[in-house]
Amino acid sequence: MATKARGVQRRGDSLSRERIIEVSIELLDSSGESGLTFRALAERLATGSRRDLLACREQERSAERRL
Numbered sequence: 020m021a022t023k024a025r026g027v028q029r030r031g032d033s034l035s036r037e038r039i040i041e042v043s044i045e046l047l048d049s050s051g052e053s054g055l056t057f058r059a060l061a062e063r064l065a066t067g068s069r070r071d072l073l074a075c076r077e078q079e080r081s082a083e084r085r086l
Contacts, residue, residue: 042064
C-alpha cells in the first residue's frame with residue numbers, strides 16, 4: 020500500500036530483497052547501467068527519497084545489532 024507525503028509516493032508495506040533485485044534488473048534492461056540510480060529505484064519502488072532509504076537501512080542495522 021502506497022501513501023503520499025510531501026508530493027512523494029511512498030510504500031506502506033515492506034520490500035523483499037527479491038523485489039528490489041527484480042526492479043533493478045527491469046531498470047537495467049530498460050535504461051542500461053546509467054539508468055540504475057537511487058532516484059529511479061526509489062521512484063519505481065515508491066520508497067521515498069534516497070535519504071529515506073538510507074534511514075531505513077540504519078534502522079534495520081540497529082535492529083540487527085540488538086538481536
